[in-house]
Amino acid sequence: MGRATAVDGVLDVPVIDISAWTDGTAADRAGIAGEIDQAARTVGFMQIRGHGIPEAAGRAFAAALDGFFGLPMDEKKALCAPSPDVNRGYTPPRTEKLSLSLGVPAAAEDLFEAFNVGAEAAAFPGLGLPEAHYPANLWPTVPGFRDAVTEWCAQAGGLARRLTGIFAHALGLPADYFGPFTDHSLDVLRMNHYLVPEQELVVDRDQMGMGAHTDYGIVTVLWADRVPGLQILDTEGRWHDVLPEPGCLLVNLGDLLARWTNDQWLSTMHRVLPPTDASGRVVRRRSAAFFHDGNWDAEISCLPGCVPVGADPLYPPTTVGRHLAEKLGGSRAGRSNANSPREAARLLAARGD
Template sequence: MSGTTGGAAVGGRFAVPVVDISGWSGGSAAGRALIAADVDRAASTVGFLQVRGHGIPDGVVRDFAAALDAFFALPLEEKRQLRPPSPDVNRGYTPPRTEKLSLSLGVATPAEDLFEAFNVGSEAASFPGLRLPEAHYPANIWPPVPGFRRAVEEWCGRAGALARRLTGIFACALGLAEGYFAPFTDHSLDVLRMNHYPRPEGDLVPDRGRLGMGAHTDYGIVTVLWADRVAGLQILDDRGGWHDVAPEPGCLLVNLGDLLARWTNDRWRSTLHRVLPPTDDAGRLVRRRSAAYFHDGNWDAEITALPGCVPVGSEPRYPPTTVGRHLAEKLAGSRAGRLNENAPREAARLRKADNG
């Protein structure tokens, strides 16, 4: 079964396409071709899609959400004990107002982002025999919350499997062999970032001058996003306008990252997005939860434009880079507060945006 509902605009309203991938594994050639075409259309027009038929059971989602709630309910001082030894280590707890994601684009903003987060990811020990650098594959920091590690590792397994299935669909949509991306992702730098947007004490209405999470693109190949159906997430269109996005029931949001945009020479989009202070239908501040599983590729994989995505006689839009180098430049901005000077195209898009 395939089918896309929605699109870049439906009835004059901006929408994120819904793609049902349930018929991919074991499907007919014709059915798989329709799914690949739906993904190509969404990737080239919006850069986001909503995935239906992902196969992750509701019980797994509920257990994961409960684990996330249990962790963020801990007192702030207990969570602070789980901070990494330095901002360069992309693991552990991030308190509110300690990051500015816009710095990953080379754009400074006056206020820090409001969210708090907890990160886990691929460890060097998970790939015995490869001698992977601890700087890129650091050990995880696990909180003493009953059931947390089990539920989070289960979610990582499910989201990671979905991300790998999606890269197979991506390859076919680009006219490549289904396993094309496998050699670039067999020791992938995957990270799960669990985000919490607490309601600020005493604040009843949002301050539009502050952001729950600043405007940014995702850094890697593909992101699998679970999120509350709470207003806040917005994505940027071609004309510089921001649009609200909420997942349809039963769907997971999926968006493309910078590395896939580089690979496709911007045939596919790494879309700018942000999170406003979350509100209910009456405009009152509420809390919001999300969890982004970043499938980012091998730290030593070299990313150069695919030949079929560069017009004859033209040069690629981006210079070659490695996954490790690109991620380090981005994370130095968002986590360590150092302005990233190697994202001029993304920075120009943000500066032209309507920030209303």
Template sequence: MTDPATPREEFQVPVIDVSRWTASSTEERAALALAVDEAARTTGFLQITGHGIPDTVQADLAAAMDAFFALPLAEKKALCAPPEINRGYTPPRAEKLSLSLGVSSPEDLFEAFNVGVDGSTCPDGTLPAAYFPANAWPDPQRVPGFREAVEGWFDRAGALARRLTGIFACALGLPEDFFRPYTDRSVDVLRLNNYALPDGETRIEPDRMGMGAHTDYGIVTVLWADRVPGLQILDLEGRWRDVLPAEGALLVNLGDALARWTNDRWRSTLHRVLPPADPEGRLVRRRSAAYFHDGNHDAVISPLPVCVPAGSEPLYPPLTIGDHIAAKLSGSRALRPNDDAARESARLLAADSGDSAHSGDRGGNRR
């Protein structure tokens, strides 16, 4: 087992500048789309520069997160929601992300706060509350400016995610607006994560994950994270590789919906977060904000004909995004193992039985 104090190998995720997508020549757009296709086929993760989100917006978000997570636990717990409502506060040890793959593990250490598209604000009532529940906000007197900072990031990250889906369509040889009918009422969620130990605990238990191994559920995730080690992705050889965000870059990874649409030509990459710890085994500060652009709840995902080899059957049957996300959340939030993730769980279990000591793994994903 590797000592937690040992420096870990940094895995290079492709860096792609998207700033000139709309103003580029045909040749430049083709080159960018080719780079995206290569990254999507090999790692399922990208580092995006030229994203256009000002540093001040990110700084406001980080300050808002710090203020909220510093509140007393009882005050944060007042914002908890039932497992089927993907909103509000989640305390440490309340979720097991690995159960979204049907694989059991100890409870995860992260705490989180979720907001999303609020159906109650839609004037024509076309967004059903089951998929677009109301947000629960902390008292603005206790956390001044929190809602404004979070909504500011939500809007900016959402605009970037929608721009990326246009690039993805071109990378697949499809019209740039191909995904628009599947995402014009997208069940988008922003999850603010803070890695913390429950009150009274000072050391990280063996085999405990900051966030258990999982794939993301929807189309694409836009992630801001502290430049603190912890995030790992599973590579093509089944090895856990460390990822540290480049300065000023946002991490972007593909979700299950794109893997299903592309018949696994593109990867919904397994990833996890080791507990960020000092040499004495004490948790150190790490924050992240994951914007999930998941698609319309009633959109049907079916492998694209262009991605299914002639004479072959598709790897996945048709499935609505809403049903897929519900099955995943019933694992991670309601702690009921998801039985419809055989391909992903097989990859995870194969990795566990292989080179588990790779790159500071610490054996943390052994069951």
């Protein structure tokens, strides 16, 4: 995981237009799948154009974020989850260290504040899904917030499911291969806001907006302001800035897809620096990551054909629920994850220049 390839010091995050996937020719589909495969093997990130999400949905969603994060802190804190093990509700600034999801302590807590919503057990009647994995959402009373966020979840979720169909094609699998692993997926939308109080507008060099990590699940659909901060790690241990192109959504692969493909496809390590202007003063940045993580009880083991003859898979089988619990226990609950030694070594070896 985490081995994005730079060429002559430049890391290209390709723009891929998927508009012809549904109604295009077989050649169109093969071309899109080939571009996805190339990006998945070399970068682990891509920029998706032609996703079909209406601009109006994005504008309403951005307004909803502004409405919530503009609330007084005491109103936001009233929506904190009852326990850090519950991946819902409000996360105040400086309460998480994302690098602990890799088992690497950070010098300071991350600056971001966040609000999470996700798939509820009630959305899948008759399955008896555990509330611990599918907890109820907490909703603020901000006018229009719930409707706009629910619509964005539907749009981003639709894109994530379309992408898994493209992934199956690119990997030579049946078109519906990922369906049984995702029909009650643990989808979560994490809305992030980077801005610290006025009296703390200059930050220390070791302070992270969001600490280095890989995403935990299958695929992430990321909406973000075109404000610098997001960086991804290459094979040589160098960090590279990434900004979304206008009209594109950033998409990156998660750990579970890397496990499925025996690291042939990359779950790339990334972080967010405190977004600053030329004088080093923190400026506002918003983002929202829709995590399509798979069914809590799905077992993930290496796909046929992804392990060389005579070799063992790089990762033992795991379940989605177990893997997410280990990762979230680090980032949210402060329990250092001991089951990511290869990723931890890569982060510790990253260059500081």
